[in-house]
Amino acid sequence: MVDMIIRGGHILTMKGNGVGYIEDGAIAIEDGKIIAVGRRGEVESKIGGAENRIYAHGKVVMPGLINAHVHTYMTIARGLCQDVPEIEWMIKTVSPLTKHLTPELAVKSSRLAVLEGVKTGTTLFSDYGPYMMEINSEVHSKMGVRALTCTPISEVKSLVGQNPYEPYQFDLELGERRIKEAIQLIEKWHNWGNGKIRCCLGPVAADMLTKETLLKVKGIAEELNLPIHFHLAQGGREAIQIKIRYNTTTVRYLESIGFLSERVIGVHCHGASDEELKIMVDKGVKMASCPTAIALIDGLISPLNQYIQLGGMACIGSDQANGNNTVNMFNEMRMAAILNKVKHKDPTVLPAWKILRLATIEGAQCIGFGDLVGSLEEGKRADIIILNLKKPNLTPVIDKPIRNITFNLVHSANGSEVETVIIDGKVIVENGVYKVISEEDIIEDAQKASDQLMDMAAEDYVKSDPLIMKYARENII
């Protein structure tokens, strides 16, 4: 008698080189762990009965999706930071709002992001941001999702008011305080719930810390054996600062000080040249690409495919909702595929099976969860999603001349087809409904939190006068 069996269904295990397809498969789960996976007959003869039986005939059963880079804390500012020039985005749309954020508002914002993500199949959130102590205790641990979290380490008080063409004023005391916070977070939360929450170090970006502090962070990561979640080669402000200070590029600077290693999860990387990408690959850096966010904020395409072609390991993330505007890995998978195809003018680039791997097993390996999740294999934790294929956009299901499920998951699904989400063996979403906390309450709370934030922040936002204020004044939006 095991805890749970998922019977029938098209299983994508993500074992091996591709999607690891099993026809009419079954998965047995005990104590949150996968104890058997294979053809239905084999699994059923191996185990006895099961307390909970989930029938997945005609459905897709696959590992939960991994959002390798997300800031959940500002989702309540959704739809206020799009369609503006890159130079305005942070200073004129994001900063006037974040300035007024409180831990209480961040928690409600984060809950909304996690609700959106988990309902569309994300089981593991690599969540970067302030207030992670509160967010871990009030959001990730209570909402039943898996998370990699870190607090931002920076020695720059605020970007607002800084002239990017002069070296920033560093506040070394701030850096020390931020490192202390990071260590507190790690002490309290790392490997909580047998790995439901893990922690890492989060230096913000190469321009936001002194060389000494960057290396100190690296030392701590080595000592504690943790990844470093780091915005890397983002161009703009970062490139200007590194040029002024060290007369070189971010990647070359980081290489020269010995910062780059297989611990580093480098986020975005659209500012890196092909040669610099090669340096990163050689050092074992993992790339986290956020295709929608970088397209929407910068009008650019991250070099995800190049990185993989150079032999690098990569993963995909949604970034923040006030950039991307949505926290949905099905959207991100399709965007990663399509944007890389047009970047290379080659429709064969990043085929659907590879995209699915980036969002599951390879994502897990990149962010230090490869031992626990990312594939459906005996001994791994049971983070599993089940999609209903009897939807217009996933019909028909074809098995000859070739199987079409993989293509349809990337090029047709939008996340609304996710019926069941299981994390650590627990059913979190059932029949498309999130079960742990009332969805209505989370939505209502987020709306109220947004109302509160706007009461405080609207004046600053109006004063900063981003391009889209013009549309508002002209009554166009």
Add this chain to the structure above:
Amino acid sequence: MVDMIIRGGHILTMKGNGVGYIEDGAIAIEDGKIIAVGRRGEVESKIGGAENRIYAHGKVVMPGLINAHVHTYMTIARGLCQDVPEIEWMIKTVSPLTKHLTPELAVKSSRLAVLEGVKTGTTLFSDYGPYMMEINSEVHSKMGVRALTCTPISEVKSLVGQNPYEPYQFDLELGERRIKEAIQLIEKWHNWGNGKIRCCLGPVAADMLTKETLLKVKGIAEELNLPIHFHLAQGGREAIQIKIRYNTTTVRYLESIGFLSERVIGVHCHGASDEELKIMVDKGVKMASCPTAIALIDGLISPLNQYIQLGGMACIGSDQANGNNTVNMFNEMRMAAILNKVKHKDPTVLPAWKILRLATIEGAQCIGFGDLVGSLEEGKRADIIILNLKKPNLTPVIDKPIRNITFNLVHSANGSEVETVIIDGKVIVENGVYKVISEEDIIEDAQKASDQLMDMAAEDYVKSDPLIMKYARENII
């Protein structure tokens, strides 16, 4: 006493220059026509009661979306034609399947496409393809949607076996037969149901007809006062043929023979230079851009934003499901925005309000339905969709410092938020469920039709051996 009133809600009328926002609005409908639209109090005091009251408080009420270019007849081959080289797409993945299509299978395929489209908010389908006589009678008219339809006019029997580097063999008799079919369709269906179905002429592309036949088609369109739905400047095969035959480009050839006019809906246009786009704009040609399809099939981005910047009128379509892989205008709107931003490396390009207009009022104007639909105005037919904003990805709703609804509809919605679809005053989708025919039956029928098609076509597909067969052989997909 009117037939229907929609009370409350954020109304986007699409009247004026922007989205034509009305707070807490109402719309009254009588005999399928909008008879009043405005603030709720004003509308309610103008009309008496209503037989059917729809409460839309806190929801978005907007015109139904217009899919300006779609081939509904091959949706049952979804997921078999992606990730292949452009040169393989038509010859090695599409043709081996379409070769075996029958009108009966096409009808079931088309029903699936319309179901997918209407559930995600499309009310008007500009449907291009063979078997339109059957599809109009068995699909569009029975399923209660609005459509612009045409049959393909070509003088080339089949592209398979044609050498693109030699002038095609034309079959003039075939051309005459196709024109006869087109006229029969128009006689039977044009303005059926007071404009629920309209027809136009559908010459396939500049390379597929002789000059004489193209001009004959143009003459018929003028005589009958109909649009011409036409694949234009698609590069590849078309560009090669026009170069061989006339030593020029498609746009210059068409200009020289006097084909281009404000009747022409030119689809794709990614092969046109900026100068040629200017010629098209000057002639009043309407551009239909299918962003996802061209990215997936060709790895290219259509010059939608350039066309608009040059002063041209444009609209958006999904193209066929065996290219795009999905028939969802929310996906298409987001792709149009993002792909044009990266094409110009400028995140301000095609702001959300403009994208919404392309998919509604401007789409209607482009394809000859501007008199009937596309905006919510007195006197227009009632094609209306209502979206539930109490979804994680559309939360929060903000009205100050600026309204965020327009941004969220383009950059967050995926179509699953569509709750109600009204076409010609009739509720077609209610609580997200299509009401006219059982969804399950349509899906089941499409699955069976696909099974039948694959029984016939699998051998040819395997023999043609597209790149993705390799993934199948290696058990990667």
